[in-house]
Amino acid sequence: MTTTQARHDDHSHDHGHPHHHGHDDDFDWAAMADLLELEGETHSPYVRQALAELGDLSPRRILDIGSGPGVAACRMASVFPGAEVTAVDGTPELLARAAERAERLGVRLRTQAAEFPAGLAGLGPADLVWTAQVVHHVGDQQGALDQLAGLLAPGGxxxxxxxxxxxxxxxxxxxxxxxxxxxxxxxxxxxxxxRMRAELPGAVPVVESWSGMLRAAGLTGVRSKTFLVDHPAPQADGPEQPVRLSARRSLERCRDTLADLLDDVDLTTLDRLLDPADPEGVDRRPDVFLLTAKTVHFGTAA
Ligand SMILES: C[S@@+](CC[C@H](N)C(=O)[O-])C[C@H]1O[C@@H](n2cnc3c(N)ncnc32)[C@H](O)[C@@H]1O
Known part of the structure; x- marks a missing residue:
């Protein structure tokens, strides 16, 4: 069962761009749904590994703040089937994807639209607040972490x-x-x-020491752990193969968004990598792999 509780009136920062779902940055998040879901899936072992770090925590209420299309939220719903898991995001299209995903996977998930940081107030209390690749999109990162810490129930x-x-x-x-x-x-x-950070409204420079920022937010037992994402070559053939597709989608994004920062040689190289007919392109070359590392910073409410 999927419960959708979208609050569409929460887009307090909307400034009218047709694709700009209210966030104060340049990302067209709805258009990135496929990429976010694919990334979530190809990176996915790390969410389960990170949840295993929570020891004997048995959360009753879980919030995934900035859930995107809900890959991690659905994972949490399946790992903690007794918990009420809520995917919270400012992009309704992505919440719809999260709800569809939950239904497909047969897990219980609520969704709630909220714009950060204003919409964070009142979401708690929760025993686990998960937030992945979101805080860096908020101007005042320490302020956002303070608010997120404030959503925790004691021991959360x-x-x-x-x-x-x-x-x-x-x-x-x-x-x-x-x-x-x-x-x-x-x-x-x-x-x-x-540039993106500097242009965020209310941008506050801060030393981006995540553990230090979690401590400054009043959390205890702060620690960080990094999980390797390793899909070595050779990957199966075919453009739909997830690792090849994630390479393609990410390189397409680089081609689109970094063109003014790259020289002609690199742009030509990107075009060749993205040419489906080229045997040296990412769809066909045998040496495509995915190697990355995800760091999770944990802190506990006193
Ligand atoms: C990089 S994606 C991360 C998605 C997911 N957590 C993951 O790890 O794949 C950032 C997400 O945060 C949401 N987001 C970014 N800034 C936001 C804001 N100011 N208010 C609400 N949502 C925001 C976007 O809609 C997007 O779904």
Whole structure:
């Protein structure tokens, strides 16, 4: 059973862009649904591994703040079938995907639309608050963490997924173009990320020491653990193979969003990697892999 409790009147920051579901950054989250779901699935072993770190916590109420299409939320609903799990996000299209996913998988999931940080108030109390790759989209990250910590019931755990390592899909030397493409994509991405953060309304610079920020939010027993995501080559053939598809979707996104930060040689290389007919493209070359690392920062409410 899937319960949907969308509050569509919560989009307090909406400023009218047709694709801009109220968030104060440049992301068209609804259009990223496929990529987010695919990433969630290809990274997915890490959520179960992180939940195993919670020891004997048996949460009755769980919030996934910024759930996107609900891959982690559904995982939590299946690991804790007795818990009430709520996927919270500012993009209704993604919440609809989360609800569909829950129905398909036969897990219980509620959804709630909320814009952060304003919409965080009143969501608690919860025994587990999970938030993955979301806090960095809020201008005042420490303020957001303070609010998230405030949603915890006594003894409840906040799990924040941030940092980790950027993904790798391809060898350093592709046999064409200039070796080291992925490192240059990382640099361009970091540049864009910094610009995105600086342009967020109410952006507050902070030392991004996640464990330090969790402690500053008043949490105890703070610790971080990193989980390897390792899908080595060779992967099965075919453009729909999830690792190949996630490489394609991510490189397409780089091609679209980083074009002004890359030189012509790298843009030509990206075009070749994305050409479905090219045997050296990501759909067909035998050496495509996915290697990344997800870091989860845990803290407990006193
Ligand atoms: C990078 S995605 C992460 C999705 C999921 N947690 C994961 O790990 O795959 C960020 C999510 O946060 C949501 N989001 C970002 N900024 C938000 C804001 N200010 N208010 C509400 N939701 C926001 C987006 O709609 C998107 O679903």
């Amino acid at each position: 755990v906040l799990a924040v997924v941030e940092g980790g390592l950027p993904p790798r899909w391809l060898p350093r030397d592709l046999g064409f173009g200039r070796p080291g493409l992925q490192e240059r994509l990382d640099v361009a991405m970091a540049d864009r990320f910094s």
